[in-house]
Amino acid sequence: MIVFRYDKTFDGLLTAVFEAYSRKAFPEKLLSETEPLPLFAGQEHRVSTDTGKSGRVWKALNKKVPKEVCSMLMHVWLSELEGSDELLFRYIRKTFDAPCSIAGDFTDDDITEVAKIAKKVSRERLRLIQFVRFQKAADDIFFAPVSPVYNALPLTLPHFTDRFASQKWLIYDIKRRYGYYYDLKTAAEVTLDDDRRLLSGRLNEELMAQDEKLFQDLWKSYFRALTIKERINPRLQRQHMPRRFWKFLPEKN
Amino acid sequence: MFSLCHNSILSDKFSSFVKMNEQILYKLKVLAESAKYDVSCSSSGTTRKSRPGATGSAAGWGICHSFTEDGRCVSLLKIMLANYCMYDCAYCINRRSNDVRRTAFTVQELVELTLEFYRRNYIEGLFLSSGVMNNPDYTMERMIRVVKDLRTVHRYNGYIHMKSIPGASPELVSEAGKYADRLSVNIEIPKEQNLKLLAPEKNHQSIYRPMFYIQQGISANTEERKRFRHAPRFAPAGQSTQMIIGATDESDKDILRLSSALYQRPSMKRVYYSGYIPVNTNDSRLPALKQAPLARENRLYQADWLMRFYGFRVNEIVDDTFPYLDLEIDPKLTWALRHPEAFPVDLNKADYEMILRVPGIGVKSARLIVVSRRHGRITSSMLKKIGVAMKRAKYFITCNELTPCNGGEVQPEYIRKVLTEKKSAKKEPGGRQLTILFPD
Numbered sequence: 002m003i004v005f006r007y008d009k010t011f012d013g014l015l016t017a018v019f020e021a022y023s024r025k026a027f028p029e030k031l032l033s034e035t036e037p038l039p040l041f042a043g044q045e046h047r048v049s050t051d052t053g054k055s056g057r058v059w060k061a062l063n064k065k066v067p068k069e070v071c072s073m074l075m076h077v078w079l080s081e082l083e084g085s086d087e088l089l090f091r092y093i094r095k096t097f098d099a100p101c102s103i104a105g106d107f108t109d110d111d112i113t114e115v116a117k118i119a120k121k122v123s124r125e126r127l128r129l130i131q132f133v134r135f136q137k138a139a140d141d142i143f144f145a146p147v148s149p150v151y152n153a154l155p156l157t158l159p160h161f162t163d164r165f166a167s168q169k170w171l172i173y174d175i176k177r178r179y180g181y182y183y184d185l186k187t188a189a190e191v192t193l194d195d196d197r198r199l200l201s202g203r204l205n206e207e208l209m210a211q212d213e214k215l216f217q218d219l220w221k222s223y224f225r226a227l228t229i230k231e232r233i234n235p236r237l238q239r240q241h242m243p244r245r246f247w248k249f250l251p252e253k254n
Numbered sequence: 255m256f257s258l259c260h261n262s263i264l265s266d267k268f269s270s271f272v273k274m275n276e277q278i279l280y281k282l283k284v285l286a287e288s289a290k291y292d293v294s295c296s297s298s299g300t301t302r303k304s305r306p307g308a309t310g311s312a313a314g315w316g317i318c319h320s321f322t323e324d325g326r327c328v329s330l331l332k333i334m335l336a337n338y339c340m341y342d343c344a345y346c347i348n349r350r351s352n353d354v355r356r357t358a359f360t361v362q363e364l365v366e367l368t369l370e371f372y373r374r375n376y377i378e379g380l381f382l383s384s385g386v387m388n389n390p391d392y393t394m395e396r397m398i399r400v401v402k403d404l405r406t407v408h409r410y411n412g413y414i415h416m417k418s419i420p421g422a423s424p425e426l427v428s429e430a431g432k433y434a435d436r437l438s439v440n441i442e443i444p445k446e447q448n449l450k451l452l453a454p455e456k457n458h459q460s461i462y463r464p465m466f467y468i469q470q471g472i473s474a475n476t477e478e479r480k481r482f483r484h485a486p487r488f489a490p491a492g493q494s495t496q497m498i499i500g501a502t503d504e505s506d507k508d509i510l511r512l513s514s515a516l517y518q519r520p521s522m523k524r525v526y527y528s529g530y531i532p533v534n535t536n537d538s539r540l541p542a543l544k545q546a547p548l549a550r551e552n553r554l555y556q557a558d559w560l561m562r563f564y565g566f567r568v569n570e571i572v573d574d575t576f577p578y579l580d581l582e583i584d585p586k587l588t589w590a591l592r593h594p595e596a597f598p599v600d601l602n603k604a605d606y607e608m609i610l611r612v613p614g615i616g617v618k619s620a621r622l623i624v625v626s627r628r629h630g631r632i633t634s635s636m637l638k639k640i641g642v643a644m645k646r647a648k649y650f651i652t653c654n655e656l657t658p659c660n661g662g663e664v665q666p667e668y669i670r671k672v673l674t675e676k677k678s679a680k681k682e683p684g685g686r687q688l689t690i691l692f693p694d
């Protein structure tokens with residue numbers, strides 16, 4: 002059994018694809034650099050991430066399949082699910098070996114699986130777009146904490162930079178301890194050294210802008226006024242708006 | 255002395271600030287309560303990228319930002335400019351003779367509220383409606399001032415849905431179309447004699463006129479944009495309308511025929527169905543309902559989807575022999591059971607339109623089936639993975655190794671029984687429990 006070790010980055014994965022083709026040896030398992038070897042591992046190869054190689058693989062992929070498929074692969078990578086890297090490896094290999102794009106062939110298990118995971122991640126992306134709630138801080142920065150199941154925050158950037166182009170904002174993933182800060186020009190990845198105060202998901206009163214509390218209250222009472230009592234259906238509400246998002250929503254607190 | 259004086263000025267200002275806020279809070283509550291019975295809250299139909307110096311964008315597909323306890327989507331700030339009204343429509347909470355709290359926003363207040371909510375990602379945009387004050391044109395003018403202020407002064411780039419007031423003049427409708435993404439006029443009651451009974455001051459003409467103006471504006475704008483690519487758009491998300499269900503004696507056939515006719519016009523994007531909620535209980539012209547007809551509303555939406563996305567004609571869903579939709583099973587299944595001769599469908603051979611008519615197969619699954627069968631034959635295990643509801647579909651399809659249940663013959667009564675039975679069996683407590691009788 003051939004085993005590859007790589008650094009668990011997307012570039013690393015693409016480099017592994019490159020090296021597999023150049024060595025004409027395809028791994029059955031992809032391990033991180035520290036994971037113990039499985040039983041009966043025959044050959045072990047350490048992949049050193051090379052952006053030149055990974056770039057070539059990505060370019061070739063883009064040439065071979067439509068860009069929707071490439072973004073689907075990106076989604077699967079961001080799912081951070083166990084074994085999703087091996088799945089991607091198999092998918093990319095199948096793509097290169099086939100004469101034309103295989104994205105439509107749902108008779109293949111790997112392809113259905115990739116589509117399924119990508120759908121889950123893109124749903125999480127949509128939920129972020131729906132349920133991000135900014136709180137205006139005293140320094141005019143709009144702050145929003147999130148904690149998505151999959152690492153979908155990078156996928157939302159095109160939307161948020163377009164939508165909130167006229168204000169400074171910070172969206173912070175408190176689960177993965179990183180976020181994006183937009184300074185009216187570009188959104189850049191940031192990690193806060195002292196983020197413990199933000200982990201609750203709520204800004205302290207002294208950090209809030211003066212009118213922030215007012216608009217939260219206004220929103221809350223608007224939300225309450227909008228309910229039609231004759232049609233109450235909490236199950237439907239939870240179905241559309243899962244409980245895990247509630248702690249960030251002013252109207253549900 | 256000086257500092258004292260200064261302080262008192264400050265506290266004065268502060269107390270007026272608090273008072274003003276309380277006033278806005280009060281207005282927001284009252285006017286949201288008045289607006290909530292309008293079901294439309296979609297923000298779809300316009301894609302607009304942000305522009306430098308402007309606030310916001312429009313996503314094209316509509317985004318729900320919250321869901322109320324009744325499970326309805328909150329996408330727009332659905333609000334009335336004022337709930338004073340000169341009309342006395344029996345089905346409406348804001349009618350003249352009702353004793354409700356009346357108030358009105360100023361343009362400034364509503365604009366600020368919209369922008370601040372928008373910046374916090376609470377909403378996709380504004381849904382502006384209003385009671386009719388003085389006369390339709392006066393009301394319409396005030397509403398236009400809000401949307402114009404948003405678009406021109408604050409350079410707001412998000413979504414705006416605006417009600418067109420029945421009876422408003424064509425100039426004002428075309429002015430509104432410049433700023434709003436979607437305009438709408440509610441039909442409310444499908445049959446004119448019923449409308450006259452419940453809303454004596456209204457007639458169908460006053461409703462269809464503004465609809466026609468919107469339609470004209472949109473088609474003129476399409477022509478213009480063919481010649482000048484950058485001509486400003488006129489209500490790019492088209493128009494929508496709403497009908498109240500269950501307040502009058504219209505059958506589903508009447509309702510769906512009207513919707514179907516409305517969808518023939520290119521600008522009509524959505525018809526909404528609103529199950530009647532008894533807001534005015536003391537009116538003898540209205541039925542005394544215990545509960546809003548939610549099941550009927552749901553079936554009407556399903557039928558609506560069949561007409562818009564599944565290629566069904568209205569006569570296939572309801573006709574003179576069956577003027578009402580079946581509340582027990584959905585309209586697609588109803589059609590399939592009435593047409594056993596069309597089934598079973600061979601998924602490896604049938605065309606897209608026919609696959610779409612199989613109960614349990616939706617638009618997405620049908621597309622995937624058509625795409626996938628270029629690569630290989632379709633099997634039943636694959637259908638499950640695609641997301642076909644096999645519970646319903648299995649009676650109507652053949653593919654490869656899978657033969658339909660009952661050896662290829664569709665037996666409507668049997669299928670109907672099986673598919674409706676399971677639901678009630680679930681409700682029975684301990685229905686699957688084995689009971690053992692011990693003799694004494």
